Amino acid sequence: ETVMTQSPATLSVSPGERVTLSCRVSQSVSSRLAWYQQKPGQAPRLLIYGASTWATGIPARFSGSGSGTEFTLTISSLQSEDFAVYYCQQYNDWPPTFGQGTKVEIK
Amino acid sequence: EVQLLESGGGLVQPGGSLRLSCAASGFTFSNYAMSWVRQAPEKGLEWVSSITGSGTSTYYADSVKGRFTISRDNSKGTLYLQMNSLRAEDTALYYCAKDPDSYSGTYIDYWGQGILVTVSS
Numbered sequence: 001e002t003v004m005t006q007s008p009a010t011l012s013v014s015p016g017e018r019v020t021l022s023c024r025v026s027q028s029v030s031s032r033l034a035w036y037q038q039k040p041g042q043a044p045r046l047l048i049y050g051a052s053t054w055a056t057g058i059p060a061r062f063s064g065s066g067s068g069t070e071f072t073l074t075i076s077s078l079q080s081e082d083f084a085v086y087y088c089q090q091y092n093d094w095p096p097t098f099g100q101g102t103k104v105e106i107k
Numbered sequence: 108e109v110q111l112l113e114s115g116g117g118l119v120q121p122g123g124s125l126r127l128s129c130a131a132s133g134f135t136f137s138n139y140a141m142s143w144v145r146q147a148p149e150k151g152l153e154w155v156s157s158i159t160g161s162g163t164s165t166y167y168a169d170s171v172k173g174r175f176t177i178s179r180d181n182s183k184g185t186l187y188l189q190m191n192s193l194r195a196e197d198t199a200l201y202y203c204a205k206d207p208d209s210y211s212g213t214y215i216d217y218w219g220q221g222i223l224v225t226v227s228s
Contacts, residue, residue: 001169032213034214034215036152036215042220043202043218043219043220043221044152044202044215044218045218046214046215046216046217049207049214049216055216056216087151087152089152089214091212091213091214094166094212095154095166095168095169095212096154096212096213096214097154098151098152098153098154099151100151101151101152
């Protein structure tokens with residue numbers, strides 16, 4: 001099973017700041033990586049797939065980069081509605097696996 | 108608008124069974140693979156099972172293989188998860204999820220709101 005490691009576990013950020021979240025994969029997944037946002041009491045929402053392609057309706061302040069085993073999700077200017085938990089997920093092999101999540105909280 | 112509505116959750120004793128259903132609307136159901144993903148309380152996400160759009164191929168996480176069965180009725184636009192021999196560690200919020208194409212095990216572009224399954228005596 002492909003292991004996903006996200007860092008940091010928690011990030012304390014002020015609105016307007018730039019945020020960079022990391023996702024490291026135990027073996028190469030090419031660009032077969034997705035990012036999700038989950039707010040309390042809600043289902044996850046797809047942000048990025050193919051490592052860097054925006055899902056429908058996702059604001060341009062979210063961007064994804066990377067390939068192989070190292071990936072990054074960047075939020076260029078954090079808005080109040082962006083405080084949430086972010087998960088990466090690989091879909092290069094079965095089973096698809098998720099990282100443990102990074103919580104972005106208000107500083 | 109894509110809608111996924113889960114039902115069938117609840118409290119069940121260890122060793123018991125439960126059948127989850129997911130009514131889908133807003134897209135051509137048979138054209139898309141579907142999956143179940145679960146989230147234990149205050150924990151992360153775990154992919155449970157997937158089924159291709161035609162229903163001919165199914166996939167399971169090792170943690171549920173042999174105990175859970177995924178199926179679909181394309182005429183009714185409904186996805187199912189039959190869960191047998193339930194364990195305490197199966198306690199979770201179960202999400203019905205739509206894949207972006209007819210193949211299984213990619214990413215999820217739409218999620219239901221989830222249905223809670225609690226396994227406890």
